[in-house]
Amino acid sequence: MSTTFEVNGKQVTVDVEPRMTLADCLRHELRLTGTHVGCEHGVCGACTVLVNGEAVRSCLTLAVQAEGSQVTTVEGLSNDADLTPLQKSFRKHHALQCGFCTPGFITTAHALLTEEPDCDADRVREVLSGNICRCTGYIGIVEAVLDARQHYKK
Amino acid sequence: MKNTFIGTPMERREDLRFLRGRGEYVDDVAMPGLLYAVILRSSVAHGRLVSIDASAALKIPGVHAVITGRDMPGGPPIVPMRLQPLPEFKPFEQPVIAHDKVRYVGEPIAVVLATSVAIGEDALDVIDVKIDELPAVADWTVAQQNKSILFDKLGTNRSLVFESRKGDADAAFAKAPYVRRERLRTGRHYGLTMEPRGVMATWDDAKGKLTIYGAAKVPFFNRRILAAQINLPVEQIEMIENDVGGGYGARGEFYPEDFLIPFAARHVKRPVKWIEDRRENLMAMNHAREEEAILEVACERDGTLIAIRGDVHTDMGAYMRTNGAVGARNVCQFLPGPYRIPHVKIDSSLWMTNKTPVGTYRGPGRFEANFFLERMIDMIAEDLGIDRIEFRRKNLITAKEQPYKVATVQPTNAVDEYDSGDYPAALERALKEVNWPEVSKLQGKLIDGKYHGLGVVCFIEGGAAGPKETARIEANDDDTFSVYLGTTSVGQGVETVFAQIAADALEVPVDRIRHVYHGSTAYVSDGYGAYHSRSTVMGGSAVLDATNNFMAVLRQAAGKKLGCAESNITFDIDKVTAGDGRSLPLRTFAGLTAEGEFKNHKHTYSYGAHIAHVTVDARIGRIEIVDYVVVQDVGRAVNPLTLKGQVIGSLVQGLGGAVLEDLKYDENGQLLTGSLADYLLPIATDFPNLRCFVTDDHPSPINPLGAKGAGEGGIIAAGGCMANAVANALQSFGVQPRQLPLSPGYIWELVQAGQRKAAE
Numbered sequence: 001m002s003t004t005f006e007v008n009g010k011q012v013t014v015d016v017e018p019r020m021t022l023a024d025c026l027r028h029e030l031r032l033t034g035t036h037v038g039c040e041h042g043v044c045g046a047c048t049v050l051v052n053g054e055a056v057r058s059c060l061t062l063a064v065q066a067e068g069s070q071v072t073t074v075e076g077l078s079n080d081a082d083l084t085p086l087q088k089s090f091r092k093h094h095a096l097q098c099g100f101c102t103p104g105f106i107t108t109a110h111a112l113l114t115e116e117p118d119c120d121a122d123r124v125r126e127v128l129s130g131n132i133c134r135c136t137g138y139i140g141i142v143e144a145v146l147d148a149r150q151h152y153k154k
Numbered sequence: 155m156k157n158t159f160i161g162t163p164m165e166r167r168e169d170l171r172f173l174r175g176r177g178e179y180v181d182d183v184a185m186p187g188l189l190y191a192v193i194l195r196s197s198v199a200h201g202r203l204v205s206i207d208a209s210a211a212l213k214i215p216g217v218h219a220v221i222t223g224r225d226m227p228g229g230p231p232i233v234p235m236r237l238q239p240l241p242e243f244k245p246f247e248q249p250v251i252a253h254d255k256v257r258y259v260g261e262p263i264a265v266v267l268a269t270s271v272a273i274g275e276d277a278l279d280v281i282d283v284k285i286d287e288l289p290a291v292a293d294w295t296v297a298q299q300n301k302s303i304l305f306d307k308l309g310t311n312r313s314l315v316f317e318s319r320k321g322d323a324d325a326a327f328a329k330a331p332y333v334r335r336e337r338l339r340t341g342r343h344y345g346l347t348m349e350p351r352g353v354m355a356t357w358d359d360a361k362g363k364l365t366i367y368g369a370a371k372v373p374f375f376n377r378r379i380l381a382a383q384i385n386l387p388v389e390q391i392e393m394i395e396n397d398v399g400g401g402y403g404a405r406g407e408f409y410p411e412d413f414l415i416p417f418a419a420r421h422v423k424r425p426v427k428w429i430e431d432r433r434e435n436l437m438a439m440n441h442a443r444e445e446e447a448i449l450e451v452a453c454e455r456d457g458t459l460i461a462i463r464g465d466v467h468t469d470m471g472a473y474m475r476t477n478g479a480v481g482a483r484n485v486c487q488f489l490p491g492p493y494r495i496p497h498v499k500i501d502s503s504l505w506m507t508n509k510t511p512v513g514t515y516r517g518p519g520r521f522e523a524n525f526f527l528e529r530m531i532d533m534i535a536e537d538l539g540i541d542r543i544e545f546r547r548k549n550l551i552t553a554k555e556q557p558y559k560v561a562t563v564q565p566t567n568a569v570d571e572y573d574s575g576d577y578p579a580a581l582e583r584a585l586k587e588v589n590w591p592e593v594s595k596l597q598g599k600l601i602d603g604k605y606h607g608l609g610v611v612c613f614i615e616g617g618a619a620g621p622k623e624t625a626r627i628e629a630n631d632d633d634t635f636s637v638y639l640g641t642t643s644v645g646q647g648v649e650t651v652f653a654q655i656a657a658d659a660l661e662v663p664v665d666r667i668r669h670v671y672h673g674s675t676a677y678v679s680d681g682y683g684a685y686h687s688r689s690t691v692m693g694g695s696a697v698l699d700a701t702n703n704f705m706a707v708l709r710q711a712a713g714k715k716l717g718c719a720e721s722n723i724t725f726d727i728d729k730v731t732a733g734d735g736r737s738l739p740l741r742t743f744a745g746l747t748a749e750g751e752f753k754n755h756k757h758t759y760s761y762g763a764h765i766a767h768v769t770v771d772a773r774i775g776r777i778e779i780v781d782y783v784v785v786q787d788v789g790r791a792v793n794p795l796t797l798k799g800q801v802i803g804s805l806v807q808g809l810g811g812a813v814l815e816d817l818k819y820d821e822n823g824q825l826l827t828g829s830l831a832d833y834l835l836p837i838a839t840d841f842p843n844l845r846c847f848v849t850d851d852h853p854s855p856i857n858p859l860g861a862k863g864a865g866e867g868g869i870i871a872a873g874g875c876m877a878n879a880v881a882n883a884l885q886s887f888g889v890q891p892r893q894l895p896l897s898p899g900y901i902w903e904l905v906q907a908g909q910r911k912a913a914e
Contacts, residue, residue, distance in 0.1 A: 019272060033182035034175015036399075038348045039432040043830035046348060074175035087173040091165050094799045098645025099172025100179065100349040100399030121842075128838040132830070134348050134400050135645060136799060137806030137868075138838040 005066040007032065008076030016063045022056075023047040025063035026073060034074040034103045038132070045131030048104040049073050055111040074103035077110055085151035086110060086144075093144035097135035104131050109145045117152035159654040159664050160859075161850075163795035166650040167670075168397075168643075177397040180352035180368035181429045188354075189218055191415055191428035192274030194264040194281055195437065196256035199292075199508035199823025200302065201285040203252055206264055211277035216269040219422055220281065223253035226417070231383040233408055236375050236476040238483060238566055245305055246313045246506060248473035250383070250413040256285060257304055257472035258510050259825050260437030262410050265418055267426060290823035294446065294467045294505035304472060304506045313474055316502040318486035320561035323499035326461035330452035334534050335464075339893045340522045340873065341816035342444035342469065345515040346835065349399020350430035351439060353411055355419035362390055364416050369393035371406020371642055372683035373675050379408050380416060391416075395673030401644025401684060402807070403514035404440045407476045411438075436833060437825050440513025441817055442481060444469040445522045449489075451530050452497075457540040459549045461497035462489055462527070470504050471511035477685075478512050479504065484519025484616075487563045487570065491527055492577045492612045492761055493549040498561040508823035514685070516804055517870040520615065521811065525894060528611040528874030532881060533890060542878075543585070546612060550577040553852070572614060572759040573862075575787055575852045581612055584763040584785040587847060593767055593781075598885045604769035604778070607883025613871040614761045615786075617687035617863015618856075622753040624678045625696035627656065627704040631744035633728035634668035635660060637700075640681020641693040643672050646865065647796040648689060654792055655694045655859070659701035662727050678749060687760075687863025690792055692752055695857045700750025707748050712738065758854045758862035762786035764805075764875040770883040775901030777813055777880060784846040784871075789854040789862035801846040801868045808872025810836040813896045884908070 004013040007030060014029050021040075026032045026049065035058055038046035042060040049058045050072035077084065083091065086109060096102045105128065112119060112127045119127070124145045125138075133141060171177050208220035223230040230249040251262045264281055268274035289302040296302070297311035304311055327333060354367040364386065369376060373393035381388045398405060411428055419426040430438065449464035466489075468482040486500035535542040551558050553576040560570050588608075596606040624640035637656045643649065649670040657664040671677055682692065705725065712730040713720040715738060722733035731737040767781040784801055791797050814834040818826040827833040846868070853860025877891045880901065887908030893900065 017272065027181075031184070032175075033178070036179070036349070037181070038350070039830050041432065041829055041831070044348065044432075078174035078176075083170065083173060087169075090173055091169040094166070094795050096169060096172055097647065097796075097799060097803060098348065098398060098400045099168065099177045100347075100397075100645075102172050103175045106173065106175075125838045125842060130837075132348065132835050132837060134346060134402070134807070134835065135803045137802040137804075137836075137841070137844065139802050139842075139844055140799065142838065142842070 001064060003064045003067045005068060006070045008072055014063065018062065018064055020063045021059050022061040022063045022066050023058035026058060032073050032075055036100055036103055038101065045108065046101050046104040048107045048131065050107055050111055053111065053114065055108045074106050077106060086148045089144040089148040093140040093147065095136060095140040095144035101131060101133045105133065105141055113145065113149060113152040117149050121146060157658040157661055159657045160792050164650055164654060164793055166647050166796065167653065168647065168649050179349055179399055180354055180396045183354060183367050183396060185354065185356065185425040188425045188427055189267045189269065189422065190271045190274055191418055191426050192266045192268065192271060192278060193262050193428070194266065194278050195434065196252060196259055196261040196263055198256055198285045198287055199259050199290040201256050201287040203254060203256055204284040204286055207282040208264060210280040211266060214273060214277050216273040217277045218267040218269065221265040221418055221421060223251045225421065229253060231413060233410065233476065234379060235474060236372065238479040240314065240565060242314050243474040243479065245308055246474040248410060248475060248511065250410040258508050259823060260434065260510055262414065265414050267418055267422060290508040292819055292821050292823050293507060294469045297505040297507050304508065311506045313470065313504045313506055316483050316486050317564045318498055318500045318561040321497035323461045323463040323497040326497040327450065327452050327463060330460050331455050332538065333450055333452045334530060334537065335450045336530055336533065337448050337892065338526050338529055339446040340443050340525055341811065341895050342441055343515055343811045343815045344439055344441045344817065345402030345404030347400030347402060347405045350432060350435045351405060351409065351411065352429040353415040354425065354427040355416040356425040357420040357423055359423055364391045364420065365394065366391065366416055367394045367396055369395045370398045370644060371401055371685060373642065374640065374681045375683065376408045376412060377675050380413060383413050384416060393675045395642055398644045402516045403518060403685065405644060407440060407513055432830060433828050436828055437510050440475055441471055441510045442512055442515035442518060443522060443811065445485060447526045449526060449530065451534060453534060455538060457535065457538055457545045457548050459493055459495045462495050463499040466500060466502040468502065468504050468512070469507050469509065471507055471509040473511040475511045475513045477514045480514045481512065481518040483563060483566065485523045487561055487568065488520055489523045489527055490560065491524060492551055492614045494551050509819055516807060517866040520866070520870045521808065521873055524611065524613050524871050525873040525877060529877055532878045543610060546581060547578055550581065550612060552578060570757060573756065573854050573856050575759065575761045577612060577761050580761060580785045580787055581763040583847065584765045584783050587783045587785065588765045588767065588781060597882050604771050605883040607768050607770060607879045609766040609875040609879030609882060610763070611871045611875045611878060612763045613867060614759045615687065615863065615867040615870055616757050616759055618691035618754060618758040619686035619688050620754045622751050623682050623692035623696045624680050624749060624751045625693055625700045626678050626747055626749040627700045628747035629740055629743045629745065630668055631741045633740045634666045636668055637670045637697060638677040639670065639672040639693055640678045641672065641689040642684045644684050646800065647793065648672055651690055651793050651796060652693065652697060655697050659698050666727065687865040691758055691857055691859060691861045691863055692754065694792065694859050694861060695752035696750050698858050699752055700748055703748035703750045707746060708743060711743055711746055715742065752857065754857060756856045758789060758856065760786055760788045760862040760864045760867055762867055764871040766875045766879040768876070768879040768883060770880055770901065772884060772887065772905045775898035777896060779841050779843050782844045784868055785849065786846065786864060786867040787849045787851055788864040789852060790850045790860040791848055792861060794848060797848050797864060798846055800865045801848060802844055803868065804866055805844060805868030805872055806836050806841055808869035809841050809876065812873045812876035812894055816895050
């Protein structure tokens with residue numbers, strides 16, 4: 001069936017089976033492969049994207065559920081010219097190794113910092129506890145998110 | 155210019171693509187005309203395969219083919235072992251697809267090729283498989299009864315016994331003044347990578363060439379295996395390593411799918427992709443760790459260690475996989491760890507069971523060995539009334555005893571020695587960092603409803619496996635260099651670390667290293683890969699050799715062009731100069747290249763200490779970490795930023811194994827932990843207070859970099875350290891953990907047992 005939504009600021013219409021997940025739609029139909037699929041049962045958080053600004057598991061969301069909404073992926077939080085302040089902070093704090101879980105952390109952290117730029121370390125850990133990283137042990141990730149807060153304060 | 159990029163913390167090159175979602179993992183590669191492979195796996199742990207009827211599946215629109223063992227001329231090929239390929243193991247190696255028996259839940263039975271994964275999964279439901287079930291062998295204690303036998307012709311479920319020997323343990327025990335005997339076991343873990351495995355293969359019928367995407371870890375080895383299985387010359391197979399979402403020992407070994415997918419592509423003459431889902435991953439990727447030890451330790455009354463002997467039993471799962479013997483081998487050689495134990499006699503039995511087969515997982519055999527011995531040391535020290543720190547100080551191998559010879563393992567005749575280091579100094583540093591005199595006052599204290607405990611353990615980590623590694627340096631047309639590697643990246647930061655090493659070797663700014671290429675069997679003549687914490691040491695040393703060779707060919711070429719003696723040629727960043735001052739830009743020599751290699755049959759041993767300060771809520775068995783310090787000496791730190799990432803990252807994996815992770819089976823061999831809701835991994839809220847201190851006081855004498863493998867030190871000692879900390883916290887209950895993980899239920903049971911005993 002046909003469904004229309006906005007991805008990273010552009011309107012798209014895709015023809016998908018009703019059972020296709022948003023993750024598969026983004027990756028395979030729209031070729032936005034920055035969103036990764038790590039478990040397909042909503043535990044690991046690698047597939048997290050923003051739907052109307054909220055962090056959402058795209059593996060537990062059907063593509064047709066995105067009808068009419070605004071979807072933002074890691075590609076939409078990036079630009080060619082330079083890393084964003086959040087991305088720079090991840091790099092500085094060595095908050096990634098293999099990079100597979102990273103897009104999910106970037107989207108989750110962006111949603112958190114946009115809503116709560118004053119969050120403390122406990123809150124960061126609580127919100128990031130829905131994303132699994134197997135390489136870093138999280139220390140660098142938490143430091144990176146805390147360090148990026150200044151750029152989200154209005 | 156004399157550089158010091160080595161030793162400087164440098165931000166990573168690979169981050170620029172990963173952070174923007176521009177990494178390219180195997181599932182990100184698209185290909186026209188692609189078919190998707192979905193694998194039918196056994197739901198029965200042990201049985202005879204009677205029939206497979208795929209006729210209904212083939213009627214589903216979009217299903218292209220269903221491949222079984224019958225499609226393979228001469229029967230399904232066997233996956234040979236890569237490490238310790240002993241003849242004794244041959245009969246236990248895995249066929250790429252089940253054809254007469256199934257031996258574990260998850261074993262491949264058929265491969266469906268369809269136009270989408272969803273259609274392929276629909277087809278799985280209608281393939282009719284008949285299996286005559288046999289009694290399952292669900293753990294090593296059942297295996298040793300030899301009632302139900304996995305490999306009928308062999309008559310035993312034991313594939314081998316490794317024997318480690320040093321001195322005369324039996325004689326030493328006969329006159330030892332003190333002996334302690336314990337039975338200890340570790341849980342079943344695995345090197346779960348966030349990116350599940352994947353393979354994509356294309357077959358070029360005109361050229362007779364296979365291209366395999368999704369290779370990792372050991373592509374050159376795997377190419378040789380595949381070439382033999384599929385009857386192609388190695389040069390007709392190219393292995394392409396995409397970005398790899400984690401390795402940890404498990405990813406990149408040759409698995410059944412590494413044959414099945416290329417075979418399928420050639421069979422149907424179309425590109426075929428297979429991406430593992432998480433449920434499959436839990437039952438198909440190599441398991442690890444599940445070992446039980448029955449050990450005796452002998453010592454003097456003053457705590458001087460004399461001897462260790464006993465048996466270790468490893469639950470191998472159903473087949474001997476490529477590196478499946480490593481854990482069982484390592485545990486018997488490295489049980490003494492960093493301690494001076496003159497007499498060693500360990501028999502390490504490998505038991506075949508109806509579970510997913512075992513391979514390596516970061517710190518194979520070493521995590522287990524460290525838990526076994528460190529737990530016993532604390533129990534012995536308490537028994538003898540000796541301070542456990544003093545006990546360790548007395549027995550740690552000192553700098554002047556290096557190199558220190560360890561036990562020899564048979565039947566592989568593995569002789570080994572530690573290379574260098576001051577083990578007691580690392581322990582002292584860790585004690586200083588936690589402020590031991592102060593913090594030790596909290597041992598066993600109940601504060602705000604939680605008992606405080608401290609664990610202290612020491613460790614060694616082996617690295618830098620031979621026999622060799624290869625690298626190549628090439629001049630580019632923009633006055634820069636490219637570096638090509640035989641080793642691989644599993645996400646550890648190879649591109650950054652090798653740029654640092656090459657820049658120092660070539661004496662150029664690091665941005666003159668335009669690119670570090672890894673990931674194709676076409677780049678260098680031969681390669682080994684990323685295992686045994688070897689990439690930096692072995693590959694880095696190969697870069698030094700390649701630099702020397704490159705300079706030799708550059709002088710030769712420049713001498714010709716400038717008409718002067720080679721010996722008069724000098725090179726400086728981007729120009730080559732003759733003795734009389736005439737010079738040419740480096741780009742004149744674009745394409746000039748030289749390969750180098752490093753051969754080595756010795757191992758590096760980094761070492762250190764862990765100290766954990768925990769609290770335990772005895773009512774609910776919950777552990778919290780107040781502070782955790784790792785000190786590790788790595789010989790020479792190339793990039794302290796990524797190195798600390800290795801230490802902390804591996805530590806958290808180890809803490810997962812210490813308190814959370816366990817692959818559970820029932821008595822029928824059914825996997826009970828088939829999702830990430832059941833197999834628990836550390837999350838951001840679990841272990842916030844971790845610190846590491848990386849030193850490079852004792853360079854390795856066995857390689858020109860002086861570096862030691864250092865990717866596993868964090869994980870190796872985490873189980874022993876946490877168990878000792880919990881015992882220390884709950885000393886008033888007489889709690890002595892003897893197994894991992896330290897789950898809330900297990901701790902609660904130990905507390906209850908302690909209370910019952912006290913009441914008696």
